[in-house]
Amino acid sequence: MSSRDVVLARVRRALADVPRGEGPSDPPVPRDYHRVHGSRTTAQSVELLAENLAEYRAIVHRSDAEGLPGLIHRLLAERGARTVVVPPGLDASWLDPAWRDPSSESGSDVTLVEDHASSTPYELDAVDSVLTGCAVAIAETGTLVLDAGPDQGRRRITLVPDHHICVVRVPDQVVGSVPEALPRLAPERPLTWISGPSATSDIELDRVEGVHGPRTLEVILLAGSREAG
């Protein structure tokens, strides 16, 4: 008898009290909890997202499509970032045109790094910043969800660099609550839910921001744009 059979047989013996007619979807689960807490206009949801992001020490910026490349450039410059890794499907209009043409005379102080399947974690560790979009943002919890889509890339690129700039298209990508977020996400994709920069409460249960994940999380709420694709 395999261990699989042993364990399953034990489970079945242990459940001798469960009536034969009871199916796996019995007994019913009461789902009378709220789909979303409180009622908000779209603008209020975006506002709440910004508030909750900030409360967990993410730095929140707002921009329109026109100002976005300039803002991103400024954020990188202020940090002194020399290299920034971007996912392959990032919206090209987000980037300063000068970066895309390394031979350009006007040039840029920031070098774009493309993520390759063959690049090692060490190579990523040498990169200063990462710039991505996201799949969904949750207002009530201040959470960004990345689903490894074309404008988000492999999970590791938003993990190893110490500085993450994440662009959220508002209001399209903003949902109110966790129950509203899950139906918009595909379980077969690898997901990373991010609520503020990495943190720990392991010393005296005091929250400290900044451990292994990016220690600086900047979120740009990009207004008035439709979701890509």
Place this chain on the structure above:
Amino acid sequence: MSGTYLGMPAFPRAAAASTRDKQLRANLTHATHTIRDKRAKAVAELDDWAQLRAAGAAVKDRTLRHLDHYLEQLEAAVTAAGGQVHWAADADEANRIVTRLVRETGEREVVKVKSMATQEIGLNEALAEAGIRAYETDLAELIVQLGDDLPSHILVPAIHRNRSEIRDIFRREMASWGRPAPAGLSDSPAALAEAARLHLREKFLSAKVGISGANFMVAESGTLVVVESEGNGRMCLTLPETLISVVGIEKVVPTWQDLEIFLQLLPRSSTAERMNPYTSTWTGTTDGDGPQTFHLVLLDNGRTDTLADTVGRQALRCIRCSACLNVCPVYERAGGHAYGSPYPGPIGAILTPQLRGMAGPLEASLPYASSLCGACYEVCPVAIDIPEVLVHLRERVVEGGPVTRGGARTVLKPAKGHAAERAAMRAAAWAFDHPGALRGGMRLAARSRRLHPRRLPGPGRAWSQTRDLPAVPAESFRDWWQRTRGTSSEQRGDVK
């Protein structure tokens, strides 16, 4: 502390020592009170908490009642998504499977995400015997590992250490495990977190094998979920080439939608946050992103025995949030080590005796490690009635009775040391069944009350050492009632 729970003394002996440790009590009081208040605030933000709690309990109960179905569904989904599923009936088997899987990669080092299941089975020790070094990467687990210590809290295993103790451990031990602590390390939590970041960086970047547990497993999609704060989880789950997850069979939930309940209940109950900094979900393997080999080891190790007890099975709903530890007056004073297992506090007092059986003195003592105040039940996000299970297990200890061990029905003998209690209870039952004898006995007690000792003799001595014996009144209630208002029931001819 030797890094193992083997041969731990029964709870009263361990607690007698730990309650005298003033530093420990100060550390625990500070930490548990801080988190207690924060949790209450985070929970109060959701006006449907009671409904979420009921739904969480209902999902877990439903899953447990059809666990065989959901485990098979999960296995099929994980396999279809490119994962390999292994089954382990007990700790030894799980350790053998993981050791073999690591050996097959040819690696001698693994990085670990904090995992209760691997603590429970003693995986690190088993790997060490096979010449494989396991690096704990959660900050608190790192503190415990460097200090050759044992975890004392589910969420914050080093809760018994304060910041200056942690700094001393880092200064002393980091060098022998890898990058030494920075010179002049201070005891500010930020500096200590930075030291951990530097120490572990190299390990993450070079790791080829990661080992994790999981908070949830979704049966319909085969998705595993790990909830964390530091990013060490993400490092272990995404950078290595091979990922091995050891997960208790009770961690399965039926649907993707069910996560909407638990991802609201868990962070608020455990770290008192609206959402923890990082949650990772993965389904099998993904081409070009993350580990290309994924093994899931499904662990029984006493869970099916727990499932067989219709009262005790509710302990398997536990989502390891640790809210019950933080409110428990006994935990706050005794500390986590006294519970003699990776599961301390109220949940440990009902989980450990059920997972391991109650034949040993430690396990038999754990159901008594509680004042039955009920605070644990109040805060439990999946409504485990811990006091109910404690009382149920106490009855098992005193009376013995049918239990399931290793999947086989057996009869537990009454524990030693409870003979006097059993005799007293039998005498009381007989007396309450014989009204004449009860009346005679109470009158005798009332008339002889000047002669009563202040301490009990014989086996009752220990009990009355810390308690005053109740004073016997001059007249029993029954006599008083008959004398003042009642008439004799025999005269009225009605029921006794």
